[in-house]
Amino acid sequence: MAQRKSRADRRMDLIDAARRAMIQHGAEGVHLNQIAEEAGLTSGAVLYHYPDLRDLLIEAHHAGMERFYEQRIKKISGIADPAQKLITTIRSGLPEGPDDAGVRLLCELGGAAGRNRVYGTLLTTLFDRQVSMYQTILETGAAQGIFTLAQASETISRTLVALEDAYGYRIIARHHSIGPNEAVELILDYARLATGHELRPE
Amino acid sequence: MAQRKSRADRRMDLIDAARRAMIQHGAEGVHLNQIAEEAGLTSGAVLYHYPDLRDLLIEAHHAGMERFYEQRIKKISGIADPAQKLITTIRSGLPEGPDDAGVRLLCELGGAAGRNRVYGTLLTTLFDRQVSMYQTILETGAAQGIFTLAQASETISRTLVALEDAYGYRIIARHHSIGPNEAVELILDYARLATGHELRPE
DNA sequence: TACCTATTTGAATCCTGGTTCAACAAGTCA
DNA sequence: TGACTTGTTGAACCAGGATTCAAATAGGTA
Numbered sequence: 001m002a003q004r005k006s007r008a009d010r011r012m013d014l015i016d017a018a019r020r021a022m023i024q025h026g027a028e029g030v031h032l033n034q035i036a037e038e039a040g041l042t043s044g045a046v047l048y049h050y051p052d053l054r055d056l057l058i059e060a061h062h063a064g065m066e067r068f069y070e071q072r073i074k075k076i077s078g079i080a081d082p083a084q085k086l087i088t089t090i091r092s093g094l095p096e097g098p099d100d101a102g103v104r105l106l107c108e109l110g111g112a113a114g115r116n117r118v119y120g121t122l123l124t125t126l127f128d129r130q131v132s133m134y135q136t137i138l139e140t141g142a143a144q145g146i147f148t149l150a151q152a153s154e155t156i157s158r159t160l161v162a163l164e165d166a167y168g169y170r171i172i173a174r175h176h177s178i179g180p181n182e183a184v185e186l187i188l189d190y191a192r193l194a195t196g197h198e199l200r201p202e
Numbered sequence: 203m204a205q206r207k208s209r210a211d212r213r214m215d216l217i218d219a220a221r222r223a224m225i226q227h228g229a230e231g232v233h234l235n236q237i238a239e240e241a242g243l244t245s246g247a248v249l250y251h252y253p254d255l256r257d258l259l260i261e262a263h264h265a266g267m268e269r270f271y272e273q274r275i276k277k278i279s280g281i282a283d284p285a286q287k288l289i290t291t292i293r294s295g296l297p298e299g300p301d302d303a304g305v306r307l308l309c310e311l312g313g314a315a316g317r318n319r320v321y322g323t324l325l326t327t328l329f330d331r332q333v334s335m336y337q338t339i340l341e342t343g344a345a346q347g348i349f350t351l352a353q354a355s356e357t358i359s360r361t362l363v364a365l366e367d368a369y370g371y372r373i374i375a376r377h378h379s380i381g382p383n384e385a386v387e388l389i390l391d392y393a394r395l396a397t398g399h400e401l402r403p404e
Numbered sequence: 405t406a407c408c409t410a411t412t413t414g415a416a417t418c419c420t421g422g423t424t425c426a427a428c429a430a431g432t433c434a
Numbered sequence: 435t436g437a438c439t440t441g442t443t444g445a446a447c448c449a450g451g452a453t454t455c456a457a458a459t460a461g462g463t464a
Contacts, residue, residue: 001429001441001442001443002442005441006441010441023316026229026313028227029231031422032422032423042442042444044424044425048440053422104313107316110309112313113309117376119375124372150395151391151392151395155391159392162388163364163365163368165368169312170329173315173325174319174322175329178360186357190353203458204411204412204413209410243412244412245453246412246414246454246455247412249452249453250411405464406463407463408461409460409463410459410460411458411459411460411461414455414456415454417454418451419452420452421450422449423446423447426446427443429440430442432437433437434436434438
């Protein structure tokens with residue numbers, strides 16, 4: 001028998017297992033048994049913790065987003081210079097490669113969001129939070145006279161997040177000539193135009 | 203009994219039915235019976251034409267993309283002025299609303315492309331074709347002295363297609379403050395920066 | 405008209421996946 | 435230690451989806 005665990009621990013395991021299973025089989029194509037197997041449990045045990053599987057899937061997506069967002073915040077938290085901060089932020093929004101689990105999960109959601117209000121709201125919220133994140137950086141830089149913004153800070157921020165999203169999809173789909181490095185460069189090229197800063201990575 | 207049809211006609215019907223069914227139930231969550239019902243047939247009849255359902259799904263996606271691309275080409279074909287052409291092209295790449303069937307189908311594919319090479323290739327090909335489309339417009343405009351390009355035409359084109367994609371997802375997910383009009387305006391705002399043209403719709 | 409073939413049905417069958425639940429195991433606490 | 439709680443299993447059950455195929459039927463054709 002699988003090791004017995006506390007309710008809280010097991011739920012965390014299941015959320016993780018669901019994340020992995022969804023990446024393998026799709027957010028909507030995933031089956032209870034696949035999640036159970038991924039968690040090293042039987043389907044009964046999964047149902048014991050989540051009588052309604054949809055709740056587990058939503059929690060898994062939610063957790064995936066939080067993790068994604070927290071990781072970004074963490075990566076940029078120590079950087080003082082707005083220009084370097086901007087560069088790092090852009091990098092942190094892209095998948096590391098076609099198999100990047102965090103972004104894969106987000107991409108899964110894109111289609112489902114059209115059918116499922118909860119998923120739509122989750123994605124929308126994430127988008128808005130990322131926009132705010134960029135806006136703070138841009139306005140700090142502008143206030144310090146480092147950036148000369150060519151557009152409203154909200155417009156630039158939305159554009160940056162949109163570009164991350166779109167190139168994320170390209171990378172996941174294994175575009176032959178757009179990988180993580182090319183995507184960073186494409187986005188930076190826009191950012192230079194929008195901030196009037198040369199944005200050279202240190 | 204459903205009206206008897208020729209092989210070619212029936213296959214077209216089925217492709218259309220599969221498109222509708224996938225939009226309702228997801229590219230990977232869709233079931234044979236749902237497609238059959240959508241086509242007004244029994245599951246046996248569907249299997250008679252497509253012994254392997256995956257072939258039907260791929261053809262349906264392919265057809266959806268072709269239609270999407272052809273519609274864009276058609277909308278801009280009569281326009282001579284590069285600026286107006288650019289504006290119209292941008293509009294034609296966005297969904298008309300959250301229920302736009304063409305774009306919904308494309309969004310379905312985003313997640314699956316990470317798992318399925320065929321889907322990845324389809325999306326990649328579409329992306330590249332759209333980039334070429336923009337590139338032609340930009341270079342024509344530049345040659346005529348109407349546009350003053352601030353970046354390489356390929357970079358601008360990629361950025362434009364990426365923005366369309368990303369805002370398409372936002373619109374499908376029913377973002378509260380980004381609808382088709384706002385998305386057009388956001389993209390145009392970038393296009394102004396990149397082309398040096400004010401891009402006023404006539 | 406009568407035949408021939410391609411298309412479609414409907415029922416039978418198999419299979420997969422979800423759901424339930426009694427029994428059991430592993431802790432916990434008095 | 436023994437009773438109690440909680441987590442887990444495994445088997446039984448059920449629903450529904452895929453697959454198969456003989457039979458029915460519509461259209462085309464000679």
